[in-house]
Amino acid sequence: xxxxxxxxxxxxxxxxxxxxxxxxxxxxxxxxxxxxxxxxxxxxxxxxxxxxxxxxxxxxxxxxxxxxxxxxxxxxxxxxxxxxxxxxxxxxxxxxxxxxxxxxxxxxxxxxxxxxxxxxxxxxxxxxxxxxxxxxxxxxxxxxxxxxxxxxxxxxxxxxxxxxxxxx
Amino acid sequence: xxxxxxxxxxxxxxxxxxxxxxxxxxxxxxxxxxxxxxxxxxxxxxxxxxxxxxxxxxxxxxxxxxxxxxxxxxxxxxx
Numbered sequence: 001x002x003x004x005x006x007x008x009x010x011x012x013x014x015x016x017x018x019x020x021x022x023x024x025x026x027x028x029x030x031x032x033x034x035x036x037x038x039x040x041x042x043x044x045x046x047x048x049x050x051x052x053x054x055x056x057x058x059x060x061x062x063x064x065x066x067x068x069x070x071x072x073x074x075x076x077x078x079x080x081x082x083x084x085x086x087x088x089x090x091x092x093x094x095x096x097x098x099x100x101x102x103x104x105x106x107x108x109x110x111x112x113x114x115x116x117x118x119x120x121x122x123x124x125x126x127x128x129x130x131x132x133x134x135x136x137x138x139x140x141x142x143x144x145x146x147x148x149x150x151x152x153x154x155x156x157x158x159x160x161x162x163x164x165x166x167x168x
Numbered sequence: 169x170x171x172x173x174x175x176x177x178x179x180x181x182x183x184x185x186x187x188x189x190x191x192x193x194x195x196x197x198x199x200x201x202x203x204x205x206x207x208x209x210x211x212x213x214x215x216x217x218x219x220x221x222x223x224x225x226x227x228x229x230x231x232x233x234x235x236x237x238x239x240x241x242x243x244x245x246x247x
Contacts, residue, residue: 043235050232054224057231059176059205070224
């Protein structure tokens with residue numbers, strides 16, 4: 001791993017960020033206004049970038065966060081621009097996700113509560129067993145438990161009750 | 169010359185800084201002191217380690233710890 005030497009610093013300083021961000025040797029920085037992007041959205045985007053680069057936050061003034069992204073390997077201005085652009089897109093996605101999450105919080109709470117209510121209303125196994133035991137299972141109005149012979153009498157000529165061999 | 173990082177109190181959790189200092193004890197000598205609205209960490213990497221790399225990695229760990237603590241606090245607040 002190498003950090004910006006003097007030649008790299010000179011090259012980077014000569015070039016400008018296409019996105020208007022501040023470029024430095026192997027790092028790019030920009031300011032984020034909390035009135036536009038809440039701090040939680042900034043953290044959300046930072047969390048996703050911790051494995052890609054080094055992220056450092058400062059507060060130059062109230063309600064403003066300065067984000068500095070430093071590449072883990074030497075990077076060209078175009079690569080740093082791409083990194084910062086990706087971060088900016090993620091920042092927007094995080095802000096939108098949080099806004100949606102906040103606006104649908106009530107309905108999600110309602111569905112969760114409804115699901116929990118349904119789960120608690122469902123009878124437990126013990127309750128089902130107790131219900132079975134309490135039922136009059138011995139009642140047999142259709143006489144299902146009555147043997148055929150008893151119900152309809154035995155067939156004539158079939159005194160043995162043994163099965164006949166169809167080949168005989 | 170030690171690397172110097174300033175952690176603003178409104179952005180970084182002091183507990184996350186302490187936790188990262190303990191985690192990096194083998195790799196660097198880190199002195200943390202309060203300074204205005206933040207905490208200043210002076211990081212002196214142990215010989216054999218790249219000072220810049222240690223400082224940047226330390227910064228990432230502090231940020232990761234801060235985010236994790238905020239998420240835990242938010243979850244605890246929801247319960």
